[in-house]
Amino acid sequence: MNSGRHGMGNKLKKGVPFKGTSFSDLLAGLIYVLIAASVLVFILWPSIAIMVKSVYYDGQFTLAEYIKLFTQNKQLLLNSIFVSVFSTVLAVVIGLFIALFVSHSQNRGKRLTFAVLLLTMISPPFVSALSYIMLFGRRGIITYHLLGLTINPYGWHGVVIMQALGHASLAALIILGVLRGIDKSLEQASLDLGADSLRTLLKITIPLAKPGIIAAALIAFIQSLADFGTPAIIGGNFSVLATEAYMNVIGLYNLPRAAAMGTLLMIPALLMFIIYRRTVENSEYFSLRVSTESPLKLSRGVNYSLALVTASFILFQLIQYITILWGAFAKTWGVDFSFSLRHIQAVEASRLAAFGRSLEYALIAALVGTLLGMIIAYMVARKKFPGYRTLDFLVTLPYMIPGPFLGIAYVLAFHNKPLILTGTAFIVVANCIYRQLPISTRAGTAVLTQLNPETEYSARDLGASEITAFKDIILPSLKPAFLLGFVNTFTTTMTTIGAIIFLVVPGSEVATVQMFNAIKTGQIGVSAVLANMIILVTLLINLVFSYFILRSPRYGGREKREETYVPAIDGIK
Amino acid sequence: MYLQLMGLSKSYNNTMAVEDLHLELEKGELLSILGPSGCGKTTTLRMVGGFIPADSGKVILEGRDISLIPPNLRPTATVFQSYALFPHMNVIQNVCYGLKFQKRGKKEMLAQGEEMLEMVGLKHYRNKPVNQLSGGEQQRVALARAMVMNPKVLLLDEPLSNLDAKLRQKMRKEIRDIQKELGITTVYVTHDQEEALSISDHIAVMNHGRLEQVGTPKTVYDSPASRFVAEFIGRINFLAGKGEQISAVRPERITLSEVSGSLPGIIAQKQFTGAYTTYFVRVNDRTVEVDVPSLADREWNPDDAVYLSY
Numbered sequence: 001m002n003s004g005r006h007g008m009g010n011k012l013k014k015g016v017p018f019k020g021t022s023f024s025d026l027l028a029g030l031i032y033v034l035i036a037a038s039v040l041v042f043i044l045w046p047s048i049a050i051m052v053k054s055v056y057y058d059g060q061f062t063l064a065e066y067i068k069l070f071t072q073n074k075q076l077l078l079n080s081i082f083v084s085v086f087s088t089v090l091a092v093v094i095g096l097f098i099a100l101f102v103s104h105s106q107n108r109g110k111r112l113t114f115a116v117l118l119l120t121m122i123s124p125p126f127v128s129a130l131s132y133i134m135l136f137g138r139r140g141i142i143t144y145h146l147l148g149l150t151i152n153p154y155g156w157h158g159v160v161i162m163q164a165l166g167h168a169s170l171a172a173l174i175i176l177g178v179l180r181g182i183d184k185s186l187e188q189a190s191l192d193l194g195a196d197s198l199r200t201l202l203k204i205t206i207p208l209a210k211p212g213i214i215a216a217a218l219i220a221f222i223q224s225l226a227d228f229g230t231p232a233i234i235g236g237n238f239s240v241l242a243t244e245a246y247m248n249v250i251g252l253y254n255l256p257r258a259a260a261m262g263t264l265l266m267i268p269a270l271l272m273f274i275i276y277r278r279t280v281e282n283s284e285y286f287s288l289r290v291s292t293e294s295p296l297k298l299s300r301g302v303n304y305s306l307a308l309v310t311a312s313f314i315l316f317q318l319i320q321y322i323t324i325l326w327g328a329f330a331k332t333w334g335v336d337f338s339f340s341l342r343h344i345q346a347v348e349a350s351r352l353a354a355f356g357r358s359l360e361y362a363l364i365a366a367l368v369g370t371l372l373g374m375i376i377a378y379m380v381a382r383k384k385f386p387g388y389r390t391l392d393f394l395v396t397l398p399y400m401i402p403g404p405f406l407g408i409a410y411v412l413a414f415h416n417k418p419l420i421l422t423g424t425a426f427i428v429v430a431n432c433i434y435r436q437l438p439i440s441t442r443a444g445t446a447v448l449t450q451l452n453p454e455t456e457y458s459a460r461d462l463g464a465s466e467i468t469a470f471k472d473i474i475l476p477s478l479k480p481a482f483l484l485g486f487v488n489t490f491t492t493t494m495t496t497i498g499a500i501i502f503l504v505v506p507g508s509e510v511a512t513v514q515m516f517n518a519i520k521t522g523q524i525g526v527s528a529v530l531a532n533m534i535i536l537v538t539l540l541i542n543l544v545f546s547y548f549i550l551r552s553p554r555y556g557g558r559e560k561r562e563e564t565y566v567p568a569i570d571g572i573k
Numbered sequence: 574m575y576l577q578l579m580g581l582s583k584s585y586n587n588t589m590a591v592e593d594l595h596l597e598l599e600k601g602e603l604l605s606i607l608g609p610s611g612c613g614k615t616t617t618l619r620m621v622g623g624f625i626p627a628d629s630g631k632v633i634l635e636g637r638d639i640s641l642i643p644p645n646l647r648p649t650a651t652v653f654q655s656y657a658l659f660p661h662m663n664v665i666q667n668v669c670y671g672l673k674f675q676k677r678g679k680k681e682m683l684a685q686g687e688e689m690l691e692m693v694g695l696k697h698y699r700n701k702p703v704n705q706l707s708g709g710e711q712q713r714v715a716l717a718r719a720m721v722m723n724p725k726v727l728l729l730d731e732p733l734s735n736l737d738a739k740l741r742q743k744m745r746k747e748i749r750d751i752q753k754e755l756g757i758t759t760v761y762v763t764h765d766q767e768e769a770l771s772i773s774d775h776i777a778v779m780n781h782g783r784l785e786q787v788g789t790p791k792t793v794y795d796s797p798a799s800r801f802v803a804e805f806i807g808r809i810n811f812l813a814g815k816g817e818q819i820s821a822v823r824p825e826r827i828t829l830s831e832v833s834g835s836l837p838g839i840i841a842q843k844q845f846t847g848a849y850t851t852y853f854v855r856v857n858d859r860t861v862e863v864d865v866p867s868l869a870d871r872e873w874n875p876d877d878a879v880y881l882s883y
Contacts, residue, residue: 023645457624458657460644462671462722469645472670476661 046409065260084224091166095171097309115384129233139334153235178212226402238572262405324487327528343525362493369433370438371486373440440485575600577738581630608779650724834880
């Protein structure tokens with residue numbers, strides 16, 4: 001054997017030092033430590049800060065704020081829970097119908113339905129609230145112009161309905177993900193044993209989809225609880241915890257009160273999460289692989305009911321978008337519907353600047369946040385060094401923390417030395433990054449657990465350092481997860497308001513805050529223009545990015561992409 | 574000795590996976606580590622490759638202790654059970670991946686990669702995505718990718734276990750041919766005793782993390798050092814001999830006769846397997862397996878009375 005040709009042998013002869021002392025391995029270690037530290041600073045510390053602030057202020061420990069909340073403000077709590085439970089049940093039922101339609105029906109409308117579901121994921125907040133006013137308001141096109149009614153549309157009814165419809169898409173996508181993973185032969189076995197298709201659906205398919213249904217309910221519940229846009233705009237005199245927390249920070253600057261409300265918002269969310277963990281983690285009867293066999297053939301009646309609910313949902317969503325688009329070009333909504341460009345002309349420089357800021361924040365948050373998520377996924381799924389379970393838990397935490405909680409928490413955590421960050425762009429971006437970290441990380445770990453560790457061993461074996469192996473092998477395999485993380489973080493940063501409304505300062509607002517203010521001051525036309533701009537730009541960037549990521553034809557077929565799609569989850573919409 | 578494993582031990586959660594293992598290889602030799610799943614053979618291979626640090630013991634290559642060298646700098650190359658091909662790269666990119674780290678010119682890299690592909694007979698698949706290859710072809714790419722590194726030791730982890738029986742035999746021969754041609758020192762992990770017998774210079778039989786026996790295939794087959802080795806490699810009958818002694822006899826070492834022999838028995842069942850027929854003969858309370866070449870003049874049927882000689 002000619003050892004002169006042997007590269008590694010040569011290295012060996014030069015006296016390569018012992019294990020772990022190479023520069024690149026040190027660098028890798030440093031990166032891990034820094035990332036773990038950043039999780040402590042931007043997730044753990046704010047969560048502690050808000051809880052402390054709610055019971056300790058003016059130099060003493062007191063439960064006064066909680067006592068006030070449970071006595072004087074009891075109605076607030078009840079309102080929040082009532083609206084959340086009601087809208088969650090509705091959202092999950094509608095979502096289940098749609099998911100069953102997409103997974104089981106032979107109709108041609110499946111693709112359209114899927115597209116509409118994805119489209120609704122990128123709407124900015126208050127689109128539903130805005131269109132609700134435009135359709136059913138005092139001068140609403142349906143109530144006033146079509147039916148000739150003059151009714152007061154403000155109150156809990158609208159909040160429940162609009163939240164339910166808004167969260168139904170996400171619920172449908174989550175349930176669909178689970179339905180697709182169910183082994184189709186189980187349905188066939190049920191038919192074979194004599195059950196008809198309806199019974200099979202009720203006794204086999206839906207019970208098997210339970211993890212998805214519970215997950216969907218959990219997320220819808222937390223989102224409703226955290227949603228302050230919808231009740232703020234169409235709630236009228238009906239207030240909930242989230243809107244009051246906002247008033248207490250922005251209007252009254254009563255931080256202990258806001259902190260107590262934020263902490264309270266977290267408790268039901270945490271309870272739901274524990275229940276979810278208990279039920280879902282014990283059920284192992286669904287696999288991630290998609291079975292290729294065709295699903296259960298449904299009877300006509302079942303098929304029609306599913307199609308009816310789905311069609312109504314899609315129709316409603318389309319009406320909503322058409323209304324928003326129309327509103328941008330109507331002279332004065334509710335009075336004069338003639339074509340006009342005056343609202344577009346009214347979008348002046350300051351609003352454009354806010355829009356540019358949104359775009360900039362969203363791009364930075366998406367790139368940095370997703371990369372961070374991928375590295376953490378690698379740390380958790382592969383490195384498994386001491387404390388990785390704690391890291392995993394901390395990274396998951398923002399998933400169950402309602403948006404306003406984390407917004408208020410950031411205000412409280414970063415307005416004192418040594419970390420004075422309030423009022424900076426950095427804190428806004430950091431908030432968006434760490435709030436979406438659970439999604440990116442989960443997507444990453446899902447891919448990594450499917451990837452055989454031998455593939456990395458192999459790269460290491462062939463001479464790659466740890467960092468090189470990550471770059472060459474792990475990152476390319478993570479492409480679908482990276483795409484998902486990017487799309488999710490970008491979209492939510494473009495469309496979020498719940499957390500960052502507490503963090504942006506006047507003069508450096510973002511597009512959603514501008515839009516919120518426009519709606520609150522009754523500028524329907526301008527709001528509609530801003531909504532359209534946000535939708536179009538978000539859609540465009542997501543498409544362009546997806547194109548570049550998925551352009552390489554070698555890895556991952558079409559099915560794979562759809563399968564790894566875990567829908568974007570926003571704490572507040 | 575070219576490669577020495579000196580007292581390697583590894584435990585997981587207080588369970589010994591490998592216990593005080595000593596093995597030696599000459600340059601150019603192929604040694605199989607054979608054993609049932611969970612016997613510690615893959616752990617051993619991973620310790621040689623540097624993926625799992627040993628709790629104690631050393632790996633010595635050419636007289637130098639390489640135990641603490643990380644896998645990327647260790648002059649070993651592994652072919653993994655799953656092949657571990659990089660799914661986002663094509664055939665030649667996979668094969669040339671490791672050469673990148675040796676700072677070669679691009680042309681030289683490609684030339685070496687192609688030379689190796691030619692050797693495994695896949696030159697025409699140069700630009701194919703690896704997930705479009707069959708199992709056998711993927712296996713060859715994995716082999717080429719490891720061999721192109723010109724490693725001092727080649728490590729093969731159950732390389733043929735994902736292939737069907739026919740292809741397994743074919744690849745077995747190919748691997749042995751290439752290994753001999755390049756004179757590359759190889760450790761070959763397998764649970765398939767037939768594979769180990771046919772491909773190896775020496776076989777190390779492991780059980781419960783311990784070495785049971787090392788020897789040439791013939792020694793291990795003909796003179797098993799323990800009951801475990803005797804039962805694991807091939808089939809064996811334990812026959813009560815004279816007095817207390819029990820003798821272990823391979824099925825093909827027994828002959829049947831209707832007139833005379835050392836033990837009387839009754840044919841219980843017969844299985845035709847092609848080259849020979851296996852008779853299950855009831856002798857007292859036990860069943861003895863006897864292989865008789867199918868070309869033999871005499872055939873027996875169930876319930877025939879026979880005598881066994883060995």
